[in-house]
Amino acid sequence: MAMADLDGRLAVAVRREQGPALEEVSARIVGGLPRPVPYALVQGFLSAVRAHASASQALEYAATKRVQAERQGQRVEQQFWGQVHEALTELPTRVDAMIGASDVALRDRLSGILTQMLAQHLSSENWLRLGHLEDANGGGASARRGPASRPARPPWSGG
Amino acid sequence: MTAAMSDAVQLLAYRRWLAGEADWIASGTQATDLGRRARRAYLDRNQIRNLQRVAETSVSASDLTDYVKTQIGKHGQWRREDFGPALLEELNRLRARTSDQTGAPATGGSGRHLDLCRLYLRQMAAAYLYFIAVDATAARAAPAARVERPAPRQERAPARPEPAERPPRQRRERQERPSTPLETSAEPAAGEPAGGVAAPPTEHAEPESAPVAESSAETTVKAGATRGGGDAEAAIAGPGGTPGQATGGLRSLSFGEGRPEDGDTAVEERAAPSDESRPEEVAATISEVMPSREDATESPRSDATGTAEHGEGAADSAITPTRESEPAQ
Numbered sequence: 001m002a003m004a005d006l007d008g009r010l011a012v013a014v015r016r017e018q019g020p021a022l023e024e025v026s027a028r029i030v031g032g033l034p035r036p037v038p039y040a041l042v043q044g045f046l047s048a049v050r051a052h053a054s055a056s057q058a059l060e061y062a063a064t065k066r067v068q069a070e071r072q073g074q075r076v077e078q079q080f081w082g083q084v085h086e087a088l089t090e091l092p093t094r095v096d097a098m099i100g101a102s103d104v105a106l107r108d109r110l111s112g113i114l115t116q117m118l119a120q121h122l123s124s125e126n127w128l129r130l131g132h133l134e135d136a137n138g139g140g141a142s143a144r145r146g147p148a149s150r151p152a153r154p155p156w157s158g159g
Numbered sequence: 160m161t162a163a164m165s166d167a168v169q170l171l172a173y174r175r176w177l178a179g180e181a182d183w184i185a186s187g188t189q190a191t192d193l194g195r196r197a198r199r200a201y202l203d204r205n206q207i208r209n210l211q212r213v214a215e216t217s218v219s220a221s222d223l224t225d226y227v228k229t230q231i232g233k234h235g236q237w238r239r240e241d242f243g244p245a246l247l248e249e250l251n252r253l254r255a256r257t258s259d260q261t262g263a264p265a266t267g268g269s270g271r272h273l274d275l276c277r278l279y280l281r282q283m284a285a286a287y288l289y290f291i292a293v294d295a296t297a298a299r300a301a302p303a304a305r306v307e308r309p310a311p312r313q314e315r316a317p318a319r320p321e322p323a324e325r326p327p328r329q330r331r332e333r334q335e336r337p338s339t340p341l342e343t344s345a346e347p348a349a350g351e352p353a354g355g356v357a358a359p360p361t362e363h364a365e366p367e368s369a370p371v372a373e374s375s376a377e378t379t380v381k382a383g384a385t386r387g388g389g390d391a392e393a394a395i396a397g398p399g400g401t402p403g404q405a406t407g408g409l410r411s412l413s414f415g416e417g418r419p420e421d422g423d424t425a426v427e428e429r430a431a432p433s434d435e436s437r438p439e440e441v442a443a444t445i446s447e448v449m450p451s452r453e454d455a456t457e458s459p460r461s462d463a464t465g466t467a468e469h470g471e472g473a474a475d476s477a478i479t480p481t482r483e484s485e486p487a488q
Contacts, residue, residue, distance in 0.1 A: 012218045016270065019221030020254075039232075117221075124225035127232025135238055 010106075014113050018094065022114065026121035029083045036129035037080050041065075045084070046119040053112030058119070059088050087118060181278045190279050193246055194286025198294065200239035206230070207284050214280045220273045224250055246283075250276055 030036065045065075049058050066081035095110045184190055197207060213226045227247050230237045237243035253275040 015219040015222070019219040023221050023224070120225055121221070124228035124232075128228040129232070131232035131235075131238055131243075134232075134235070 010109065011113055014098070014110060015117060017098070018114060019117065021094075022117050023121050025087050026118060026125045029080070029087060030122065030125040030129055032083065033076055033080055033129075035076055036126050036133060037077055039123070039126060039130060041077065041080075042119070042123045042126045046116075046123050049112075049115050049119045053116055054108060055088060055091055055111035055115050058115045059085065062088060084118075084122070088115065091115065091118070177274055177278065180275055181282075184275070184278050184282050188279065188282075189245070189249060190282035191286040193242065193249065194283045194288075195290050196240040196242045196245070197283070197287045198290040200236050200242045202236045202242065202287070204288070204291065206234070206236070207287055211280055211284055214273075214277050217273070220250070220254065220276050223273070223276055249279065253279060 045058075045061060048061050052058075062081050062085040066078060066085060069075075069077035069081055091111055091114050092107070094114060095107050098110060099106055210226065210230070214223050217223055217226075224247060227237075227243060227250070231243035231247070254272045257272045257275060
């Protein structure tokens with residue numbers, strides 16, 4: 001119980017302290033691309049990081065995706081995964097700035113939390129750019145399915 | 160002063176500072192305007208509720224901005240009226256205000272920013288719900304104005320001869336007449352109340368009411384023809400008009416000769432669509448029933464009294480619904 005409470009407090013502290021900084025990093029990565037990447041790409045990365053919260057797993061994932069994009073000639077995706085890989089390699093530096101290098105378990109824990117935060121910020125920034133692109137293209141950038149494809153109704157119409 | 164008391168004093172000072180900031184948000188920011196924009200963008204109230212839920216439960220303001228960015232990308236309503244980008248800009252401005260505040264209590268900067276964001280979103284959600292209520296009230300008032308419009312239509316109605324030209328008293332008499340033949344000419348059927356709803360026969364014998372009686376007989380024939388032969392015979396045998404008059408009315412109904420005036424026209428038009436009002440069937444029914452009045456007290460009569468038992472309600476039920484449901488032309 002005490003360990004879980006400590007984890008919770010740690011996560012809160014890290015999210016509060018490192019949140020704005022990682023937000024800037026993700027905005028820089030996505031803003032440097034000529035166009036946003038497909039949202040499923042980033043969503044897959046976020047799901048993988050949430051399932052395996054460790055920086056090493058995230059580094060492997062980014063490297064693999066970068067190679068795949070290079071093989072298929074997808075330049076934007078290749079650039080994206082290259083910058084993500086670079087940002088992930090910088091995370092241990094941030095962790096070292098927060099705590100001492102003695103506690104290895106705590107370092108791994110912090111690295112996992114920061115990786116999750118980075119993936120989450122990347123996803124939201126990419127969604128934001130996709131929305132702007134859709135507006136610029138007149139609503140044709142991404143096809144909507146289901147309830148999102150229907151026109152909006154007034155909230156007082158009872159639906 | 161102990162450490163616990165010191166913490167309590169700090170917390171109290173922080174809450175006091177937050178209350179002042181809430182007043183500033185209500186008056187000095189665009190929170191109300193953003194609520195109005197959210198309403199104009201037809202944002203669903205569940206989305207506003209979810210935004211508030213995220214703000215109240217997240218531990219950092221960056222989670223909140225992440226949520227807003229994701230919603231902007233996923234839902235087009237968040238981009239209408241420039242709502243989502245403006246909200247994002249306002250939330251980032253609150254962070255700058257938090258860092259600029261020198262008089263703020265010594266708590267975590269991110270925590271203060273998150274609290275300001277929560278206050279901001281509360282204000283915005285309240286404005287959003289308020290403008291929804293205002294618009295819903297206006298929308299409810301609009302159909303009421305539409306309902307009041309039929310009054311001028313009724314003023315135009317005198318083009319139709321039926322309702323305006325006859326005084327309401329005569330119309331009531333016409334509606335009461337169909338029940339009188341059944342009461343005066345034959346014994347009431349079993350189960351029928353003895354008093355009935357019939358008007359006194361002397362009233363029908365008055366000469367000035369004769370035309371009304373004729374038209375009422377016609378009305379009864381037509382209304383009865385839609386139900387069966389019993390009503391038709393009862394109307395013919397009625398004291399208000401002779402059988403010949405009723406037959407004349409029946410002819411005018413059947414073959415379109417001597418088209419009756421005024422309200423009879425409307426009644427005839429309403430009785431016409433029924434399949435049972437075809438002239439051959441009506442004539443056959445009358446020829447079967449005509450020889451004796453006593454025969455009329457049998458089963459067809461019982462049907463007729465069953466309907467006439469309600470007095471003017473029976474005639475109303477045959478006439479009034481179609482009259483009301485007929486669209487004004």
